[in-house]
Amino acid sequence: MTTEGDLLHTVTSERISALRRRAGRSLVWVTGLGFLAIALWQGLYSFQKVGWGFDTWRPVLFAYLVWATALCAAQVIVRGEAGKRTLFILPAVLFVVSLVVFPLLFGLYISFTDWNLASQDGMKPNGLDNLRQMWNDTFFWNALKNMIYYVLAVLVEYAIAFGLAVLLNAQIRGRKFFRVAFLLPLMLSPVAVSWMIGKSMMEIRFGPLARLARELGWDRPSFFGTPEMARFTIMAMDAWTFIPFMMIMLLAGLQALPKEVIEASKVDGATPWQSFREVIFPLMLPVSVTAIVIRIIFKLKLADIIINVTSGGPGGATDSVTSFIFREYRDRSNVGYGTLLAMVYLVLIVIFITLLLKFASRFLERPQ
């Protein structure tokens, strides 16, 4: 037993023989080449270039797992203690590569194929045909246009959420009750909201909202009868669900504001409005931008309420890109085109969010 050196941290000898290194590297190469060979062979078999192969791709998966395990083991065999440190992160990296990067690349491939599940011929690469189809697809562009309306509605939601947050931050009676009560819609599944509100409360003959509307003088209430009204109603239901989310973020921001600054503004003679406009609002900008960006990300996924309540109608007026892709992919088994639409939407979202964050970055630092 050694009594010298770093007794606390060194748990194995760093003296690694050349033979051991070679063995470790060989392990990776052999299993890696085996994996590639099996994958290549199975690929050729699936394209009917060779006469025999496996019934499924499962053996390729097993070969990948063997290679991944060998790669992890080789880290320790070749590099000893340093390799063990790598082992803390390497399995996670391989996991992400397997479950995120590979499916993404595979999805990219599918999006350039003609693949209708009902087709007799299966998947056929079709170049840029899906892109051309998308270019001429009025349903897709209509859905994208609707998304602009939906995203713009976030600004209105923000204004309402800010107002509610300010109210709940004030010393009002029953403040705790209202804080919980206002949070309740967020706890509901959008599917439940669709059925309880969209299908039941807005039912035009018996629904309580329709009755209320009649009481208020609207003879024939119709919440989904025209494109504008339907779009507004969908926006309202979505807003009702998610305004509490923005509100709670803004409320947290308001409570974290330095009290002395606000009190100083009062001492200096600022009216409540001036205090809000010149002090509170600027101080709240970082929280506001964060809330808006997260809400926009939520909004870009909007689909459940639309699918359940209007199916995108009337005439596509309420369709979101996601609800349209849902119909294209699920109802019509159009895997290739549906995947392309999802990929394009992903790219659009990445670009949009990047620009948005760049634009918002100037507000993310609190003014000194």
Place this chain on the structure above:
Amino acid sequence: MKVELYNRICAAQKLSRRRMLQGSAALGAALAMPKVALADSHAKLRAEILKIPGVGAGSPTDADWQKVGEMVLGATKANVAEGEFKGVELTFMGLNNQNLHNFLFRGFLKPWEAYTGAKINWIDLAQADYNARLQQSIATGTVDFDIIEMGAPFEGDVLGKGLASEMPGWVRDQIDMNDYVDYLKAPVGTWDGKTYRVSIDGDCHTFSYRKDYYDNADMASAWATEGDGSAWAPPKTWEMVQKHSKFLAGKTDPLTGLEAYGFLDPLKGWGGFGFYFLEDRATPYAKHPGDPAWLFDPDTMKPRVNNPAFVQAIQDVMDLIATPNAYPADQINADPGTTAFQQFLAGTGGMLDWWGDVGSSARTSDTSVVGDVVGFDINPGSEKVWNSQTSSWENTPNQSPNMAYLGWGIYVMATVDSDTKKHKAAWSAAAHLGGKDIALWMSAYPSGFQPYRNSQFNYDEWEAAGYDRAYIEDYLGSNLESYNHPNAAIEPRIPGIFQYYSVAEDELAKGYAGQYKSAQETADAIAAAWEKITDQIGRESQIKLYKASLGI
């Protein structure tokens, strides 16, 4: 029988102990007749089956299903020796809706497993996952089941690709296929002349109307003034449905005192199922008695959805949209679930086409207010019919009930064909579930299935079991007439049929919202979208499969 329906019937009949005893007494009396009891042991067996657990005695349990499975095992025993399938394992893929379907099959097949020695593994799927799971299994070549519960519309996807096993002759005899209602006989369940399907269910759309509208003196006198001179009576044709619907706009409903409406069209899509409701309007115009095809041209797969027959149907709907107050407000957002359960049963609207569920729920649902004033008929006919062969209208009256969805069946996959023992075992299990006697029980108790055999319409058996005869005759009569109609419109069982329906719903929604200039333009947009789907799936194969599905 669907579970909610069963519960409602029991509730509606208020099946008291006294009434139950009456039913039992009637049954007992029937059984006590020496001539019947001795001469027909089969009838006795059927009566005994109907006593498990007894109408109104609560929902059947797994023990009841097993008991029924045991009682109907005679047919299996005639073809299979005890323990003959020892060591055979089968995988059965089906639904788990309402804890029925596969759950029932498990119970029914348990005695069969015990007798034959086979073992069944189960794949339970929610309805929403079913289509995707099936299509993915087919597309990726990973069919991991030997027996499947499947709707006839998917036959194109499965039978057309040669994935199913042909039914052996002994199964045909065991399940007595001659007892099937007419529309479920060939070509349904067959492909290229070969039989594949063991039916366990039936489906079609029937017409429901409000009798109180037609018994109402005020409406009759108003019709005498405003109408076309015809009698104020339930409409028999779509032309009359249109006239009545326009006439009723702005009138007062005699039952609710609210606004009256005519026919309730669902104007919003329903995952493809909404297109069936435009078909209801179109089939009498489009389904010529001399031509089995009505949705596509079988030689070219050219859609007929933009021919004058379908355009007439779309135009009729558009005319009602344009007529003030012909529909309830928000009708543009009403799907078939809304028209049936939120509107018609709740007293809104005078006429409706739907599956058998609604006709019966009208009398038994707690939320229905039309139970005493509802009448039933087959799908309205038309005064003219489009002849696609001559491309002209024929001014002859026509009727064509829409056999929407065709019902569930049991299919055996070709994966068992290479193993004789497994093949026989799979078919024996399918035949056990599709037997004549088990069918009676499934239609009388909660199972999720509707009647599909002529023998299930023997009202005496229902009455003896404790059901209200008038009710049952009402419930089943319009279905039976539709099922056996000589010019029934049978759904094309081609691959991807729901893709066609789904895209049609999208285009119809645009048309109804006024985004197309006319009914013709709407229909042309549907046809163009259908042509794309046909090209994508493969025109030549679709032609071949469509012809096979039509039995041409």
